Amino acid sequence: MENLLNNPMQALPRLGEKAPEFNSLTTHGMIKLEDYKGSWLILFSHPADFTPVCTTEFVAFAEIFDELKKRNVELLGLSIDSVFSHIAWVRNIEEKLNVKIPFPIIADLNKEVATAYGMLMPGESNTETSRCVFVIDPEGIVRAMIYYPMSTGRNMSELLRLIDSLQTVDTYKIATPANWQIGDEVIVPPPKTQELAEERLKQGYNCIDWYLCKKKI
């Protein structure tokens, strides 16, 4: 563990740090991470093409695509399958489920990106990526990571909520409470000195106590 943390060559992505670069073959051609500069990016992995849970997830990702666009968020999928398999699968989804997959998918046959992002969980599989999600901001910084096991499909509402939270946090320099949704009160960052703590209760916020104050934005 010590070695892993100290050796940047082996280190996995960490929140608040630059996302690992890649230049990968996708269903939309060769794409580099830097091509997304200026946009938010959800990079997500799935175990394999033509599998049931992944198919339901791809349909669900396609369904939130327009909502993500409104938030300046791009989607990029990944699995350890060939680009031809990806193409066949998205065509099959369109044919059988009438859903067009509008985002690219990395064909990570050499596991380069999967390894750099820690998407392989040997306890689950050495050959298939788990259901990982990396939210990368317009400056290329990893802002959130979610890992789901192969057996459990992801929740798209939570992904949208996470994006809304991150973007609101950036805009207003606040934090968001559990189960927060757009329109709910947000948390005012707690005061860092005793003097500020005393002042906090007089500032007109909705306070439970000095360390837990909320406000509308």
Add this chain to the structure above:
Amino acid sequence: MPCVNDDGSLSASGLALLRAVSLSQNETVIQKNSGLPLYRVRSGLRSLENAGLLTTENNYFFLTEEGNKLLKRYQ
């Protein structure tokens, strides 16, 4: 290469990008004119440059003689 087919012809996105570059050299305007997402513009421009149809200078994009010739075939 997604923008240029193996026989040297342009894909739909390649043609949209080449047309957009003929109207403006600026990435933002190229994106607007091509109607493609920014990541596809960037990756597509790189592929067109690798095919010798574009050159870049200080983040501006210019059609090469070959790019101009190919574009004329589609007009």
